Every structure is written in C-alpha cells, then in structure tokens.
Amino acid sequence: MPVKPPIFWKDRDEILILDQRKLPRKEQYISCKNIRQVINAIKKLAIRGAPAIGLAIAMGLALEAQRLQAKNIGEFVRKFDKLCKTASTARPTAVNLLWAIERMRAVIIENPEADIEFLKKSLWEVSEKIREENIVLDAAIGKHGEVVIEDGMNVLTYCNTGTLATGGSGTALGIIRTAWRKGKRIHVYVCETRPLLQGGRLTVWELLNDNVPMTLITDNAAGYLMESKIINLVIVGADRIATNGDTANKVGTYSLAVLAKENGIPFYVAAPLSTFDPTIKKGLEIPIEIRDPREVTHVNGKKIAPDGVNAYNPAFDITPSKYITGIVTENGIARRPLSRSLRQLLIKH
C-alpha cells in the first residue's frame, strides 16, 4: 500500500496535512484554512522535510491568496508580499521554503497587467505545479541515483527523505526504492535520528509499506556497523547545499560522513536542484535552526532528563563537501570536484 501524501487540497479553501508527529501510531490530518495554520504545522514539524516544506508554503500562500480581500491590484500585491515575508520565517535552514516563496512571487512579478482573479487562479496553479514537479523530480533522482547501489549492498540512511518529506517517492529514499523495485537485493539500515526520531518512526514506516528489507539502529550504532564492514554505502538528503557542495542536513549527518570517510564507505547526498542556494558559497554561512531544548529533555511529551538540565538542540549540521562522494540531482550526479560539477548540472536546470 503506498504511503499517503503528506499534504493535499480538500477543497479550494482547505488543505489537509498528515500530522507526522503522530506517525506511525496515528494517521491524523490537520485541517488548514489559512496560512497561519500552515506555518504553524511547518514550525511544529507536522509537515517536514525540505521539499515538503516548500510545497506546504506554496499551497499555504495559494490558499491565503484566495481569501485575500483587496480594493485594487496594488493592495492585493502589498498584502501578498506581506504574507510572503511572514511565510519566510517558518523554518530557517531548508532553502526550499524561500525557493517556493520566490516561485509564488514570480507569478505577480511576471504578470504586472493581470487582474486579481487571474493572480488568484495562477497562484493556485503554480502551487499545484510544484506538487506535480516534486513527483517527477523524485523519479529522476531515483533513476540517476540507483546506479550507485549494487546488488547485495547494505545501505545506511538518516532522517526521513521519503514520500512524507517530498510528496513524491523521496530523494535518498527514492533512490533506495528505485533500486529495490529494480530487483536489487538490498538491506537498509535506518538510523533512529534523535531527538525526533524521523528515522525510527517515519522512514521505517515507509520502508515497511514497501516491503523493503531493513533494520532500525540507534544513531550511536552507525560507527560500529561501518567499522564492522556491515555498511557498504550511505545516502542522505539535504536541506540546503552551498555552491561548493557543503551540505546542511539533519543534525548527525556530519558525524556519519566523517565515519564513512574513515571507513572508506561512499557517502552520497540526494536532493533536487531547488535545495541549492546560489547565494551561499560555504556551508558555515547556512543558518542552522536551533529548536526547543524540550525536544531533547522529553520523549513523547514525557520528561526523561532530571529537572534543571540544560539542553542544546541544533536541528541541522553541515557536512563539508570533502566528505561527499557525490550529490544526486534530477539532472544527474555531481561528482568531485563538486563545485564545478554542480555548476554544470545547474546550467541544465
């Protein structure tokens, strides 16, 4: 049974978001009738994963545009721009959020003579286009990336990069799915991904749905498995990639990359080109989201740390490009030296 889409239109005035905080125990939907509710769902991680965040904000803007009251086009544009500004603060690291907002703003910029009704319709259509594109892009990433997985390999992955994170077959998980569907006998090792367990709750749920053989491990076990020659390949997703190939992804990715290099294991990143940030040259310029310390001190709403304990909760880290074997995109695989190879793939974009 295919995994349900993370977000969809119920009607032109209502979006439903599958609440990923409740998975896999409960399949519960959040009804959003305005952009404030969509932004809240993004902030709280009810919907998450870089491409899904971009999609959600585009749909949220389209939803709110339908409700916008304006006496004239100037007022409509001013109000829409204000919405875009608010939307851009939902989460700081995944650049797909800003990319999707720019796609929506382009509708207004490219149609200076249009009337309000035309803009409302076009904004809705662009959000739908982004949703459809995510499916196509994931399929292309899967096709280009599956060649790095050989028959019989044990593949380690991190966080959740599947349908729940994109609306398509996924990026890193899409590659794994494609290899499996092509008949390659693979085994996937899924890191739990503390503190919010996107691996232990979401990725294993998706792989179980597809009957892909897999084993869940604690994040701290990854080094031991690599050193023991159990892992042949690592594939992860990305939230923002600098022009030199440095990559921001779920915190803990950097440690996996260093361990992979130390053990001679290829380390791949998979992401659509919308995850590249042409304005950022090096990874250390990428803003890293710092989340509520309670995500560390509490599990499932239950406190596990003693009272008075300080916790620090960066949600992402930066993997320098020197640790990355290749970056799989919809236009092909960027190989080392990554900056040159990425430039060539972006030209095809």
Ligand code: MRU
């Ligand atoms: O905090 P999250 O769950 O949004 O973090 C998600 C990740 O780090 C993913 O690896 C990344 O967004 C890629 S999803 C295709």
